[in-house]
Amino acid sequence: xxxxxxxxxxxxLAAGRRMTLRCTQDMRHNAMYWYRQDLGLGLRLIHYSxxxxxxxxxxxxxxxSVSRANTDDFPLTxxxxxxxxxxxxxxxxxxxxxxxxxxxxxxxxxxxx
Amino acid sequence: GQxxxxxxxxxATEGAIVQINCTYQTSGFNGLFWYQQHAGxxxxxxxxxxxxxxEEKGRFSSFLxxxxxxxxxxxxxxxxxxxxxYLCAVRDSNYQLIWGAGTKLIIKP
Numbered sequence: 340x341x342x343x344x345x346x347x348x349x350x351x352l353a354a355g356r357r358m359t360l361r362c363t364q365d366m367r368h369n370a371m372y373w374y375r376q377d378l379g380l381g382l383r384l385i386h387y388s389x390x391x392x393x394x395x396x397x398x399x400x401x402x403x404s405v406s407r408a409n410t411d412d413f414p415l416t417x418x419x420x421x422x423x424x425x426x427x428x429x430x431x432x433x434x435x436x437x438x439x440x441x442x443x444x445x446x447x448x449x450x451x452x
Numbered sequence: 453g454q455x456x457x458x459x460x461x462x463x464a465t466e467g468a469i470v471q472i473n474c475t476y477q478t479s480g481f482n483g484l485f486w487y488q489q490h491a492g493x494x495x496x497x498x499x500x501x502x503x504x505x506x507e508e509k510g511r512f513s514s515f516l517x518x519x520x521x522x523x524x525x526x527x528x529x530x531x532x533x534x535x536x537x538y539l540c541a542v543r544d545s546n547y548q549l550i551w552g553a554g555t556k557l558i559i560k561p
Contacts, residue, residue: 381456381539381551382495397548429494436547439485443494 342366345430345444352420352451360415360447362430370436371413373397373405375426376446382429388413389436420451454478456552458540463558464530472525472538472555480545486514486525487539489554495539499525527557535559 343364352358364371369390374382384397388407402424404416413432417424427448431441455477464470476484483502487495501507501516501523513526525538537554544550 379553381553382541382549383551384548387548439483439500439541439543439549440497441487441495441549443496445494 343430343432343442343444345428345447347447348445349448350450352417352449354420354422354451356420358417358420358449360417360428360430360449362413362415362444363411364413364430364432364442365411366432366434366442367410368432368434368442369410370433370438371407372431372433372441373403373413373415374429374431375399376429377426385415385428387436417449420449422451425449425451454542454544454550456540456542456550458538458552458555460553461556461558463560464527466530466532466559466561468530469526469528470530470557472527472540472557474523474525474540474552476521476523476540476542476550476552478542478544478550481518482543482545482547484514484516484523485541485543485549486512486523487541488536489539490536498538530559532559532561 346361372387373385386405388394430444458474486498489495499514511528539554540552541549
């Protein structure tokens with residue numbers, strides 16, 4: 340099934356631990372994004388990649404890192420998780436950065452204790 | 453600063469019409485988007501406006517006034533499955549999407 344896949348769906352993590360959220364798309368989209376969604380707030384962009392091999396910082400990048408080694412994969416890493424990183428994380432992709440229609444993964448619910 | 457405002461929650465009756473407003477202040481404008489998000493699910497694209505006026509797509513329509521920094525999403529013939537959050541987003545001068553917090557729409561029989 341074509342689309343965008345995230346893993347894990349849900350995770351409880353101890354503070355200080357390292358965590359990588361995986362994101363894979365099979366639509367050959369150039370642009371990919373990581374957002375976090377918190378109650379009462381709009382989606383906030385963490386990092387983005389306009390094309391394989393390039394990444395950029397979004398609105399809330401601190402504590403997170405990404406890589407884009409190929410077109411399909413865009414993992415998000417929390418080097419040392421903190422409770423304020425408890426959130427729902429959405430990976431999204433679009434054909435290119437000028438296309439506003441984003442295709443979202445199903446989300447990863449992360450709880451940091 | 454950049455800001456997107458939309459009502460937190462609205463209630464409407466099945467079969468009726470509802471209008472969800474969105475006002476924005478952003479650094480630059482390269483289009484306005486509406487997404488639907490059911491509880492516990494991912495957002496899905498509904499509409500895109502870049503020029504002033506009304507875009508109609510079935511039961512859903514979206515309107516834009518760039519001079520007023522204003523948009524609305526109009527939902528007609530409401531169905532129970534329309535109960536969801538509706539997210540307004542503006543693409544700024546850096547081609548990044550700035551998102552509103554969403555409007556939770558509750559449909560009552």
